Amino acid sequence: MVVVRTSEAGLLPEKDAWAFEALKELFVREKGFDLEAYKERCILRRIYLKVRSRGHSDLGAYYRFLSRHPEELEHLFQYLTINVTEFFRNPPAFEYLERKIFPRLMEEQRHRGRLELWSAGCSSGEEPYSLAISLLRTRKKHRLFVPFHVLATDVDRNILARARRGVYGRESLKNLQEEDIRLFFKEEERGYSVSNEVRECVTFRTGDVLKDQPGSMHSLIVCRNLLIYFSRENQERVISGFSRNLCDGGYLMLGKAETLIGRNRLYFQSVSPTERIYRMRGEPLADSL
Ligand SMILES: C[S@@+](CC[C@H](N)C(=O)[O-])C[C@H]1O[C@@H](n2cnc3c(N)ncnc32)[C@H](O)[C@@H]1O
Structure with a gap:
């Protein structure tokens, strides 16, 4: 498999590069949320965990699913924004x-x-x-x-x-x-x-x-x-x-x-x-x- 080394040492398979761009655009359009501002390595790691846990073979397939299922887009949004917290944390x-x-x-x-x-x-x-x-x-x-x-x-x-x-x-x-x-x-x-x-x-x-x-x-x-x-x-x-x-x-x-x-x-x-x-x-x- 050909792999492109992206900035911040994230790993994105070449065949998925278009899907990552499309996914970023989908987030801006639907959620007004700019994934570009976040560390790419961190975002990609979490996205690929979701791709696998949803049983998709690659990011392209997951993107096609996401663009037809707004509830999954909402779910991914929440997953990427990471809400972990507690009272008097630290x-x-x-x-x-x-x-x-x-x-x-x-x-x-x-x-x-x-x-x-x-x-x-x-x-x-x-x-x-x-x-x-x-x-x-x-x-x-x-x-x-x-x-x-x-x-x-x-x-x-x-x-x-x-x-x-x-x-x-x-x-x-x-x-x-x-x-x-x-x-x-x-x-x-x-x-x-x-x-x-x-x-x-x-x-x-x-x-x-x-x-x-x-x-x-x-x-x-x-x-x-x-x-x-x-x-x-x-x-x-x-x-x-x-x-x-x-x-x-x-x-x-x-x-x-x-x-x-x-x-x-x-x-x-x-x-x-x-x-x-x-x-x-x-x-x-x-x-x-
Ligand atoms: C890990 S939580 C931290 C919560 C709390 N500050 C703490 O330390 O326990 C990060 C929070 O930042 C929010 N967040 C992510 N990107 C944001 C942005 N661009 N503007 C405002 N909040 C954002 C997430 O939705 C999430 O609820």
Whole structure:
């Protein structure tokens, strides 16, 4: 079999090259989603897992099936966007926020109106709800009654429907203390439902970080385990976009395996290298998304 070595060391059989191009176009047309922005190696690996698990001989056959079955296209979309998450994912990062960053942000925000946070690539909601729980605890502990709001965006509409429902299985609460489960969740037949107090702090909205960023001033942007799937160029572009959505001295938190890229290193200083927390310094980057 002839194999073409594509960029990022992905492997695409020559006979499938047309199908990969056609599939990318289908995603743009039907889902408004640009696969080009993602690491090709990663996308191809997942696509071929699907090709095999659906019993197709090659990508061409799977593409023909996909173009006639919108439900399979939706399924592949969800499979490629990878929604894995949990409450207080990587607990030390949340501990750091709650101990060091949130009290300071709330102190600074006193008399200045609402504190704005943004969880970009929020998946089924565990991350923005964790931020809200952590901020509610900070407010109580430090007696700082500062209003706050968490904007939570994701490109996947279906996952956002789950996030808005806000009902979770017991295993996704494993990083929470019993007392917090009692305080911030209601046990129901279907699972554990996020309390109204927490829900009211979070707004979910569809959004693609590559195309539309909210534009308002945030004190903290949390974007974890999403940039890792983008090409280097797009990681840099998205982080530059974040710099224009942060207020003076605002914070950016990335995932454990993610870091600043290229020129972005000049505009942020590292606050916690282990927890991947950075703070804006100087002016935001000028180029637009
Ligand atoms: C692995 S999850 C990470 C969830 C959460 N941030 C965490 O760390 O637990 C990645 C999320 O990013 C979303 N996503 C992928 N591409 C995106 C894009 N271009 N814009 C916004 N969200 C995107 C996916 O739908 C998925 O829900």
